[in-house]
Amino acid sequence: MFEERVPADYSEMDLFKAKRFDKKVKGNFMPAIVSTVKQITEDYGLDGVCVDVGCGTAVFTIELCRHSRLKIYALEKENAICEVARMNIEKERFTDKIIPVLGDAHELPFENEFANFIISRGSYHCWGDKVRVFKEIYRVLKKGGIGFVGGGFGRYVTEEESNRMKSLRDHSLKEGAKAYSSPDKLREVIHKAGIPNFRIIYDKAGLWVEIKK
Ligand SMILES: C[S@@+](CC[C@H](N)C(=O)[O-])C[C@H]1O[C@@H](n2cnc3c(N)ncnc32)[C@H](O)[C@@H]1O
Structure with missing residues (x-):
């Protein structure tokens, strides 16, 4: 039985x-x-158990919950951010x-095959050992489950919204983070994690990997 942390x-x-x-x-x-959220609910028709890895203050998690039938475990490693998530x-x-x-993506506090859907x-x-986190995500996914990991604005933003958010984001993004925003790097990490069935998406929606177990 899972205990709330x-x-x-x-x-x-x-x-x-x-x-x-x-x-x-x-x-x-x-x-x-x-x-x-509109994109992923359309693409995956979500139901069952979900883990949101690195949920921040759970603004995204709450929007996802509003538009799905998922039960969502919102995982965050920073105490104070997790507390604001709880308040929200x-x-x-x-x-x-x-x-x-409250937990670390490098050691997900869930049993094997716990989740139907893992979003991040x-x-x-931010992940120090990306290969390890992807191995964890794969371990926690149920057979037939889907993982969707990456970053971006989704395919339904307007050009104006996208440009405004890009300027705000790029301003605060560290150089190291930008260096990881490459599909080739992401592909290499997934290969190293030994995940056989995946697809890299690199388009208007951002840079994502879809994992099928
Ligand atoms: C940019 S925020 C994104 C929040 C949210 N997912 C969203 O879409 O708005 C990234 C979050 O990931 C968390 N994070 C970074 N490394 C983590 C780790 N190893 N385990 C759990 N959370 C982590 C950070 O503390 C931060 O709150």
Whole structure:
């Protein structure tokens, strides 16, 4: 039986920063979140158990929950960010459908074949050992399950929305993160993780890998 994990402790400053991050996402990146959720619900017709890896303050998770029948485990490694995620989930009254989980993508706190769908948006570039995280994602996916990992704005943003968000994002993205935004690098990582059935998507929607187990 899975036990809910919530943050143990964090400083007032961490909480302040997490709330500021949350405000930025809600103020600047909602079109990308709405667009990506519309895309994945259309493409995968989602049902069952989902893990959102690196969920941030769960703004994306909540939008996904609103448009699917998924039960979602929202995993985040930063205490204060996870706490703001918990607050958002409570405020939106999704506590029965979204479970906040404090944990690290490198060691997912779920049993083998736990999830029908694993999503991770905008977190990949932070992972220190990307091969290990993809192995974890593959382990936790059920047979017949789908993983969708990457970053971008989804195919339904307008050009104007896309340009505005790009300028805001590129401003804050570290050089190291940009270097990982290549389909070849992503393909290499997936190969090293030993995942046999996958497809790289590199188009208007962003850079993603779709994994089928
Ligand atoms: C840019 S945010 C994206 C948030 C959300 N997925 C979205 O689409 O808006 C990336 C998040 O991934 C989290 N993260 C980074 N590395 C992680 C790891 N190893 N395990 C869990 N979460 C991680 C960060 O703390 C951050 O909150």
